[in-house]
Amino acid sequence: MQRAISIVAIAAVAFFVIRLNRKLKQKVKERTKSLEESNEKLVKSNELLGAQDSMQRExxxxxxxELRTPIVPILGFSEVLYSKLxxxxxxxxxxxxxxxLQEQEEMLEIILRNADRLHQLTEDILDVTRIESQTLKLxxxxxxxxxLIVDAVEDSRKxxxxxxxxxxxxxxxxxxxxxxxxxxxxxxxxNLLDNAIxxxxxxxxxxxxxxxxKDTESNNGKGEEEGGGASAEEVVIAVKDTGSGIxxxxxxxxxxxxATKSYRGTGLGLYISKSIIEAHSGRMWAQNNDNNNNNNNEFGFDVNSQLRGATFYFTLPVVSKTTTELRIEEKEEAKVINDQRQL
Incomplete structure (x- = not known):
């Protein structure tokens, strides 16, 4: 009798487990189907967004x-007229x-200034599309x-x-x-100089x-002792100002x-500049001068904590000089020293 009761209990539990398992399988099937449908909708939505994004960029x-096409002759002929005036x-x-004549000159200056701004805007937009589509060619x-720095500084002074x-x-x-x-x-x-100005x-x-x-590691992760690492030189260029800061x-x-809070500019310049530097295997960053805990940062630049303004940095790999280039440089330096002695 007791054995019969045990068999019945086991059978009841087994029946309950089988029934519960069927329900769970049904639930899992329903949820799986629901998830598959949701995923399919997400895929379609992503495809639609991708197509819309592509159309927008195009x-x-x-x-x-189309904007650049008429701007070029406007700028060109305006400059000719300005020069003749x-x-x-x-x-x-x-x-x-x-x-x-002076009044006409002033009007032409306004035309030139605004045409130049429009031309710069179209160039910035084209640069952004090249960067995002990975078609920026160097x-x-x-x-x-x-x-290059000396020339850029001379132009900025004007x-x-x-x-x-x-x-x-x-x-x-x-x-x-x-x-x-x-x-x-x-x-x-x-661009960095214009921002500072x-x-x-x-x-x-x-x-x-x-x-x-600059210490660089190879892909195999070995150190210099194993011949897997190389040490290269890089130049760090900083543009420091005493302005309002970031x-x-x-x-x-x-x-x-x-990224801008100024009523002047689109906020594209720094994005483009950073992308250009990174395309050269360099990096770019910035900091406020009054955010430094000491007078010299990691590169030895004096950015006194009492100064206002900001400092923008970027790095570029330096090309190793050949023996011929070193000899030419030595000769040039010797010539400069000799000229100074003669003076």
């Missing part, structure tokens, strides 16, 4: 190209005519980056209307050879360079698209 790219004003002596060549601001440079040495796209690198330096009412904007050793709220997204 439209922006076409629009920027200046020549005519220099030759003219009648005060009445001189007043008219035309690399070997050159002395210090020559754009300063405020006499209370001066732009200077402090270069580590006379020659630092990099392999880079000269035009793109000039674009980066000019925009936010500096008085004081000094300084472009500083320093050299440092808004702490803006700092985390400083190098993202449209």
């Amino acid at each position: 439209f922006i790219n076409i629009a920027a190209h 200046k020549e005519r004003r220099q030759k003219e002596h009648r005060e009445e005519v001189l007043g008219q 035309r690399k060549e070997r050159f002395n980056v210090h020559d 754009r300063i209307a405020n006499g209370n601001v001066k732009v200077v440079y402090e270069l580590a040495n006379s020659t630092t050879i990099v392999e880079a796209d000269r035009r793109r690198l000039r674009q980066v330096i000019s 925009k936010f500096t009412k008085e004081g000094t904007i300084t472009v500083i360079t320093t050299m440092r050793r 808004d702490p709220e803006l700092m985390p997204r400083l190098f993202t698209k449209f």
Whole structure:
């Protein structure tokens, strides 16, 4: 009797377990189907978003190209007219005519300034589309980056209307050879200088360079002792200003698209600049001068904690000099020393 009861109990439990298992399987099947349907909807939504994003980028790219087409002749002919007006004003002596010519010059200056802004905007938009589509091409060549910095500083001085601001440079040495796209690198330096000029009412904007050793590891993770690592030199370029500094709220997204709190500019310049430097195997970052705990940062730049403003940094790999280049450099230095002695 007791045995029969045990068999019945076991049978009842087994029946309950089988029934519960069937229900669970049904639930799992229903949830699996629901998840598959949700995943299918997500895939379709992602495909739709991707298609819309692609269409948007294509439209922006076409629009920027179409905008650039009429801007170029507007700028070109305006510059020609401006140049001719200046020549005519220099030759003219009648005060009445001189007043008219000056007024026309001022109007042309407004046209040129705004056409140039529109041209820069279209170029920035095109650069962003190239970066996002990974079609930004670099035309690399070997050159002395210090020559580029000097030229960029000289040009920036012409754009300063405020006499209370001066732009200077402090270069580590006379020659630092990099392999880079000269035009793109000039674009980066000019952009950083323009930003510094925009936010500096008085004081000094300084472009500083320093050299440092950069340890790089190979893919196999071995150290230098095993022949897997190499040590290379890089140049660190800093643009330091005494302006208003970077808004702490803006700092985390400083190098993202449209990151700006200024009514002037689109906030694309720093995003483009950082992308260009990273395409050269370098890096870019920034900090407020008053956020430093000591007077010298990790690269030896003097960024006094009592100074206002901000400092933007970027790095570039330096090309090792060949024996021929070293000999030429030695001869040039010897010539400079000899010339100084003769003086």
